[in-house]
Amino acid sequence: MLMPILKLILKPIRQRGFSLVELLVAMTLGTALVLLSSTLYFSSKASFRLNDEKLRLQQDGSHAMGVMAQNLRQAGFGKLASAGSLAVTDFIEADGQPAQGLRGCAYGFARPLGPGKDFSCSNAAGMAAFEVAYRTDNYADPASGAGVDCNGSKVQPIAVPVDHPAYRLGPQVSIAKNLFFVARRAGSTASALYCQGNGNNNSAQPLLNNVEQFQLAYDVADASPRRWLDASQVSALSDDQLSNWKRVTSVRLCLQIPGEQMVSAEVQHYVDCDGAARVAEDRSLRQVFTSTVTLRNQAVAIQVPP
Structure with a gap:
């Protein structure tokens, strides 16, 4: 009686494994999940790089445009004082x-x-x-921009001639002079937007790298017909260059910068500073910035002759 029971207990249990078809189905599903996860990962990474590049271009371009706009708004600024029926400004050169x-x-x-x-x-x-x-101010405060040029260097004051009407505004005056231009340093493959001031170091510093286009147009209030002019047309208005440039009431800027790397699988379409539709075959982003700046200080005061 005991032996049959022991044989039944000790009888090997037959285990059934996966069939070949089941293994193939499982492997196919696993591979599909891995491919889907990889696709989502690389897609998210590409999207992150694209958005990061867009943000970088936006920040860099906006900063450069902001610096230039701020300078243009201050163009021609000087302190004012009355001199009889006229006004006098201390916006003068060293010779008065x-x-x-x-x-x-x-x-x-x-x-x-x-x-x-x-x-x-x-x-x-x-x-x-x-x-x-x-x-600008005679004291230097780089944090606020007072008394410094576009690179944060102190502008040295000049002496106002004692017999000049502007002397009543003070014996010294600080005149900031900033030059903005696009150039390429020796050994570089890309152009950059620079600013050189007349402060202590008197050197050019880059504001923005990788500049493809930079255009300026000028609005002259009494020009006939009224239209946007380039710099050579403004200079040709008359033989008096000081008078020509005082007639400018606003400036239109256009700046085009490319991305530093290919971040999109698709070609990029954009409109350049000339208003032409373009295709970026290198698949790098392009950002075009435009702004019109009204000049607030041009021809405000009539300079009393010294």
């Missing part, structure tokens, strides 16, 4: 002559970098450039 608040070059400066710098206007093809000047 009226200073020039704005000057533009349609094709850039002749030689803005390297030894033998030349900031006269170039006749060769190039991107636009401009110079702004304005009266």
Whole structure:
């Protein structure tokens, strides 16, 4: 009686494994899940890189446009005082002559970098450039921008001639002069937007790298017909350059910058500074910034002759 029971207990249990078809189905489903997870991961990573590049371009371009707009709004600024029926400003040069608040070059400066710098206007093809000047404080505070140039260097005050009407505003005056231009340093493959001030270091510092287009247009209030002019057209209004540039009431800027790497599998479409539809075959992003700045200080005061 005991033996049959023991045989029944000790009888091997037959285990059934997966069939080949079941294994193939399981492997197929597992592979599909891995591929789906990988696709989602790489898609999310590409989307993150794309958004990160968009944000970087937006921040860099907005900063550069903001610096230039702030300078243009101050162009020609000087303290005012009454002199009889006229007004006098201390926005003057060291010799007492009226200073020039704005000057533009349609094709850039002749030689803005390297030894033998030349900031006269170039006749060769190039991107636009401009110079702004304005009266700033005699003390330096880089945090607020008081008394410094576009690179944060202190602007040295000049003595106001004692017999000049502006002397009543103070014996010294600080005039900031900032030059904005696009150039390429030796050994570099890309152009950058620079600013050189007249502060202590008197050197050009890059505001923005990888600039593809930079254009300026000027609105002259009494021009007939009323239209946007480039710098060469403003200079050709008359032989008096100081008077020509005082007639400018607003400036339109356009800046185009590319991304530093290919971040999209699709070609990028954009409209450049000339208003032409373009296709970026290199699949890098392009960002175009435009802004119109109204000049607040041009021709505000009539300079009393010294």
